[in-house]
Amino acid sequence: MANRIEYEKVLNPAQLEAVTSSDGPILVIAGAGSGKTRTLVYRVARLVESGVPPESILLLTFTRKAAQEMLDRAASLADPRCRFVSGGTFHSLAFKVLRSHAEALGYANSFTILDRSDMEEVLRSLIPELHMPKKGQRFPKRGTLANILSKAANLQEPVEAFILEEYSQFIEVAPQIGNLGSLYAEYKKANQLMDYDDLIISLQRLLGENKDIRTELSRKYGHIMVDEYQDTNAIQADIVKWLAYDHRNVMVVGDDAQSIYSFRGANYRNMFDFPSIFPETKIIKLEQNYRSTQPILALTNALMDQADEKYTKCLFTERGGGEKPKVIDTRTEHEQALLISNYLKQQMAEGQSINDFAVLFRAAYHSFELEAELTRQRIPYVKYGGFKFLESAHIKDFLAHMRVVVNRDEAISWIRILRLVKNVGMGKSQAIIKWMKNEQTPLQQLAEWPGAGRRESGLKSLGILLGRLTSREIEPKNAVEQVMEYYLPILKDKFDDYPRRQKELEQLVPMANRYRKLRRFLDDLVLEPPTSSADIDQGEKGKTLTLSTVHSAKGLEWPVVFIIWAMEGRFPASMAYSNPLNLEEERRLMYVAATRAKDQLLISYPGQESVPVWSNYGGAGNGLSSFISTLPSYLFSHERGAAKTLLRGRKRGKRQFETSLEPRSRSYPFSQGDRVRHPAFGPGVVSKFVASNKVEVLFKNFGKKLLHLEYTTLEKI
DNA sequence: CATCACGCTGTTTTT
């Protein structure tokens, strides 16, 4: 028997209450650094101690990293049985359930998962079927299309309605996009495919519609716990509801101030709706922060004070002292990079450990310049976030060879691998796929495709490879070897930077070694892939600086944190009018970033002045930092001056442009927030720009309706 | 089918 944990000694009263409260729904509102994961983990220990079988405790969260962290911490608890608790992301739970129950929804249990780039690929193949008028209207790119369809799905809204709300610049083509959504749904059904959104939607449906399955899962998981509840969306909240519907043993933990996944339809209001789903909910607040010093908390509290909607707590700490956070406004990105690396060098010279420092930023590319400087100065670092190992072309190409063996109908992968064969393009690929469907040919007979001539001789070696992969119950390790042998020459031919890519491919070998079934290996690569480049290149973790996106840094902490923040503008001038700033989201991101710091915080803004305006044609300097520096004025006040590019001349294809600051009053007579009057609708407020000559206006005495109106019909008041 | 020149457009975060 393991040592008993003395809960009263290691937990504060609020935490203790959360840990020891008996069965029934509990909502824990927990500020940053208040020990919320710790509380969850101790509750697990307590339950196991009291005789609950660990497998029947389900720990759910939103990101893989958080899930991993939670399960690791549970496993390290005093009672060794704790390592057997169940858990993972909502998506991985959905996947596990659907592998045995998809049939109840009219799917085969052997469905294939589409990742984001697969999804985009399918969309691309479907666009021609829309029969769009050849020229004219602006139609979104497939990345944007995927965003639109995915978010509409997550919000459970019809595509057209969603476009009206958030992508009003595409209003004219909304019917076509809606149509594309239907085609996409049909395609997935016909080909046994599910994307990420389908996974959770299907689980929701399964639980809502099928009482037997609900009962089965209720029995299996007698205690449900959800971390980062503020990051769940309505569908996931519904899943939680159904999972706990019978036994009501559910604890959700979250912080409304830390909701940073609104782009996935997350809604922090879920936190406050929870008690209406489970009326007998007990609410517990954790407000004591154990991580940061008071000056840092003062900053974060002030940050959240500005939020229009704030529901909860004020963080406090007993950790006195600590320096005030610094804000350093460098003028160029390079200056910023130098400042940070010099500071680090100095600290290291004074005997500090580089492990204690981290640099956080909103988007992965914000650290590029810094990374260059760190490399020059030989400061080792690992970077988390932004890096999509599995979505890079060479990895997808490679894996596609195995995918078609596991699922012969996977057209997306077939096209990938066929097009890699010399002299086979889109046309022939399609023809081959069709032929294979009719003939039910063994894979190795690929070379017998009637259309194959001498020029398509590559089909033969592809056939041989696929034959080998099918011939017996091949192990993933072996399959990876076979494909490597076949694919490396293609890689070298296709990519100039093949050494780097080859190295990345070799990372697949140790991963494959952990599996015995090819199918399982491929599935896991989609849902449980390595979380970052840091996990892949296995840099010297003991002695490195951490670089991370804010999203990937959740749940981690360091004594000293740098935050590189490009706060104000982040849209190229050409799209600024259609995307109002989301200050609420920025504020939450900054809050999350700032509360990662324990002792000291340094914030560095990229340049605010003296950098040329970003233009379509590339002026001097770094485009990103330059538009960041000018767009605030562009967006908020046309009087203070705004971005404008001037054509200077053309010289043999090379163009030279000059940039300047000039009022935009002619083409943009209104700003967000301007009060206007319309002859028919009366007074209103400009809420956003919809098109080059249209704004969206909120009319108070018109039933809160948003209308899109041309500038010429409006009068400023 | 492959290649290249040209023109256009624009965010990011993760499952």
Place this chain on the structure above:
DNA sequence: CAGCGTGATG
């Protein structure tokens, strides 16, 4: 600038 799609050419 960079990535993508298009249209012309071999």
